[in-house]
Amino acid sequence: MAELAKNTADISMIPAEEKLVPPWKEAWQSFYKNRLALAGLCIVLFFIIIAIIAPLIAPYGFKEQVLADRMQAPSSKHWFGTDDFGRDIFSRVIYGARISLWVGFFSVLGSVVFGTLLGIVAGYYGRWVDAIISRIFDVMLAFPSILLAIAVVAILGPSLKNALIAIAVINIPNFGRLVRSKVLSVKQEEYIMAARAVGMKDTRILLRHILPNSISPVIVQATLAIATAIIEAAALGFLGLGAQPPTPEWGKMLADSKNYITNAPWTLFFPGMAIMLTVLGFNLMGDGLRDVLDPKMKN
Template identity: 70%
Template sequence: MAETATKDMNVQVVEDKVTSPWKEALRTFLRSKSAVAGTVIVLFFILVALFAPIIAPEGINEQKLGDPSTHLVPPSSEFWFGTDEFGRDIFSRVVWGAQISLTVGFGAVVLSAVLGSFLGIIAGYYGRWVDTIISRFFDILLAFPSILLAIAIVSILGSSLQNALIAIAIVNVPNFGRLIRSKVLSVKEEEYITAAKAIGMKDSRILLRHILPNSFAPVIVQGTLAIATAIIEAAALSFLGLGAEPPQPEWGKMLADARIYLMNAPWTMIFPGLAIMLTVLGFNLMGDGLRDALDPKMKN
């Protein structure tokens, strides 16, 4: 019996040793209460954005023009978040605004991650003058405060939500580029990369099959945190009149339109502001959890 128990214990030890790194990362992530809470918040807002046509009781710009009594109405059973100066239901506009803010956040981060990762991989793998040129390009972009650079880009391209997305993506390119470049510099020195070069494998194949998969974990973490930053930057640009245009229910634009009613109708600013705060908080908590789960340096 003792021998059988010892064998079972040895089998269990072997199974634990061959556990997939991704499974171990998932376990670490799920053990973090804050990370799970952040994920729940993010999933909640994603579901709100997806099912906005069902959740929102009113249209984006449906107004009660013939009934002045519905203008600037405080929260009630009929209007959960109250109404704005045009009699529009704030709850419906906040729900629809989730689509816009999340679209800009995800779109900007995907675009910046693709461009930044491409430039970072090329710079880290080839080095020399290629690395010098790309690194100096990153340094130039990082020399400007992100919001000021975004404002300058939107001013050149023209005020619109699409141009704001492009500006935010450009601003975040160096963050992804420098991150993946540093990872590539260490990965390319591994023995399996040397072996791949020795057998004559093409650079493109090495980059796609070996370098990129082994360098992408930090990008996932950075991307999650960058979505929160992108949502704030999009709201800031819209607040300044350089992003969403009326009558789009973007949260930053809603804050800008409601700022003159802060004293007599504070709910017009409170609920869009809470939506921004909770969404950003959710992505930050989830990003911190992913960092702890995927970064070996964070593990004891």
């Protein structure tokens, strides 16, 4: 009894904030300790901010042409130089952040919605439903992603909107298979069996129990997929299948400048650096989120 009383007294002396830490606060503390992940978050926030305030900080319009200033090197007047039409590259890179982030976020959002829906249905119901959905995923994954994206854009027609749709389509199997594998594990838990035993409907089980317990890896994969989507959008733009002139999309800017790599390297350098930094930021942030949300990665 004396031992029990001593342990109880020791517990009562622990400050309240140390007894129970909210999950979000614990996750942020773990994320904050990861300096690389924090650096990735800062890079991502930086590009999001400049995309939002682009009209306020861009010294020129992204379509504004001054032929007398064409192919000028970086200077105090044009920080990133000008292109072959005399357009300010700094202004076009800033506006291009809007395009790339918009494509990245919304293409991945579409992939997450449809991939998660198909993955949950396949993993929960199994049998012939799982077989059909899994074979569709296998067929889509059998093609290189960029070739499948090119095929989709070729069918729909070259445009930024169709490039977004193509990128969303090719990433659906990645999220579908990820969610399916998680659902196959979660649905064997005792609380799921108990929910079935008391007559809970499948829809309620999926939305209230299985989906919340399967979402963590989806968040991590979505963060990393945004980086991939930005690269794929740039690739389609470079091939002339994405954004069309005079839209300041980074990949299209690289394509327009590839003939000037020797006498005007700045026309390629700055759009390329923008792509590299944005992708690096999302990758670092995604790795940090994986370390925080994946129990296997915790010490």
